[in-house]
Amino acid sequence: MGVKETTELQGGAADFINQIAVLLRTAQIHSMNNHAFVSLIDKFVSSAAELLINEKTLALELRGEYFYLNDFRVRYSPECVMNFDFLLREFRKAELGSVIIKPGLVPEDMKTFIRVFIASSFLQRPFDSMKGELSSLPGLEIRKIRNVSEENADLDIKKLVRKTYFSAVSYTKGIFHSVRSGEKVNLKKAKRVVASLVDRLVEQEQLLLGMTVIKDYDEYTYYHSANVSILSVALGHKLGLNRAMLIELGMVAIFHDIGKIEVPHEILNKPGSLNDNEWGVMKKHPQWGVRSLLKMRNLDDLTVKASIVAFEHHVNFNLSGYPKLKNPSATDLFSRIVTVADKYDAMTSARVYSKVPISQDKALSIMMETTGKEIDPLIFKFFVNMIGVYPIGTLVMLDTNEIGIVYENNHLFLSRPRVMIISDNRGDLTKGRVTDLMEKDGNDAYVRTIIKAMNLKQFNINLADYFL
Ligand SMILES: [Fe+2]
Ligand SMILES: [Fe+2]
Incomplete structure (x- = not known):
């Protein structure tokens, strides 16, 4: 194989994967006789034939997180990340390790492969059933995924995600205790906890978001603060913030309700609704948050950012909330992100003053009504896409x-x-x-x-x- 052919193969590889992903997706939504699907199959078979002029066979193999075409790692370009990720998951679901395309491939073979592929991922032993159905096809061969400990790896990831979540909760608890007793807070450790949260989120968004359905009635404030931090980081990630900004965002979100430390216990945990007087006290927690933060820390960048978010998280997008600003100006981006995460987690939790939590999908539709007023409409759009129409836990x-x-x-x-x-x-x-x-x-x-x-x-x- 010469250099020119190699480059050609690499150039065609991403397209090859894209085409298979599109085929699968199209077949999942439409019927197999759909016109669009049939022409996609034809297109695929002819581009495979083109690549096969210089190659004996085309072996698309999944190794770990990457696809290889004839032993060359296929480069991920931003445009095709969605398709690559999708295909990677589908391969894993079907225990499929590689697909080998041979010169004799005809459209009917490819059609059979796609049909069997889709059907298999819902069966007990996906690969074996697929192998049985495809054994007679001359133009196509499949091999099983090599990683046998996939299931164990899955379990390990779950354990890791769980550990990350609970260390965030227990760390939050620690911060609140330190602040309450007037100790200095060690932010080095906070950074470590939040950094691992950010990394887990980028890898395992759904699993970690799933953890935020955990609410604790007695330790509401700690769980709430950790949940708001996770939801904010996930949202920031969707909005395209980089890792350093996500860590900052995660940190300041943990502190958003720190001012509640000064709200008297009888008001914070009062069963039933608060009277006007008590609400007046409750509404002070943003200012008190700023005070606590400035007391516990020297005036560095992070403290300032945390103070802004603590102060602004109930101000609302159109400034209709509290505290009222003397010189109205738009709220900070971090504040607007935290506000969305905060409202969502608060609504979906059972608290002392509202025993029945609102269901997740109901919470989203209530929030929808307040876009442009209480919350930033654009940020909320990203939030809905992240949470889904039926959020995890519904x-x-x-x-x-x-x-x-x-x-x-x-x-x-x-x-x-x-x-x-x-x-x-x-x-x-x-x-x-x-x-x-x-x-x-x-x-x-x-x-x-x-x-x-x-x-x-x-x-x-x-x-x-x-x-x-
Ligand atoms: Fe608050
Ligand atoms: Fe809050």
Whole structure:
């Protein structure tokens, strides 16, 4: 193989992967006889034939996080990251390690491959069933994924995410205690905790977001502060902030309610609603937050930023909230991000003064009404895309009469997340199998579809039981 051919292969490789990803996706939404799908298949077969002029076969292999075409690592370009990631997940789901295309490939072979590929990922032993169905195709061969400890790795990641979450909560608790007793807070450790939070989020966004459904009634403020930090960082990530900014954002978000330390316990934990007087005190927590922050720290950059967010997080996008500003000006970007995360987490938590939390999807629609007034409409748009139409933790009724909990979102098809089934069609509780709402049956129809979201409280379900 000469140098020229090698470059040609590399140039074609990204396109090769893109085409397979598009084929899969198209087949998932449309029927296999759809005109668009048929012409995509033809296009794929002819571009494969072109590459096969200089190559004996085309072997697309998944190794770890990367695809290799005939042993060359395929470069990720920003335009195709979505397709690459999508295909990577689909390969893993089907335990598929490589696809080898041979010179005799005809459109019908490719069509069979796509059909079998989609169907397999919902079966118990996806690769074996796929292998059986494809064994007679002359133009195409598949091999199993090499990483046998995938499942263990999955478990390890879950453990790591859990550990990150709880260290954020316990660290927050530590900060509040130090501030309460007038000690200096060690920000070096805070930076470490938040940096690992940021890294976990970038790798495992859905898993870590899933943890934020955990709310603790007695230790509300600590869990709330950690959740707001996680949601803010995830949102900042979606908005394109770099790692250093995300760490800063995560840190200042932890401190947003630090002023509540000075709100008397009877008011903070009062059962029932607050009277005007008590609300007046509660509304002081932004100013008190600034005071605490300035007391505990020297006036450095981070303290200033944390103070701004503590002061502004209830001011609202149109400045209609509190405190009232003497010289009205737009609020800081970090404040606007934290405000969205804060409102969402507060609404979806049960607190002393509102025993029944609002369901996640309801919270989103209530927040939707306040865009442009209380919250920044653009930031909220990114938030909805991140959280999904049915956020993680939403209890949903399916058209199969099963009941499930949204487990992981699908950013391309917001209404088709992965769902953990917790009650079967007879109403009996089940073990919590996770199923993908993208799954289709033999007639190309979706197996399960969400009919509606339901109120968690009615069913007496503790989300933490399912996410821990
Ligand atoms: Fe607050
Ligand atoms: Fe808050």
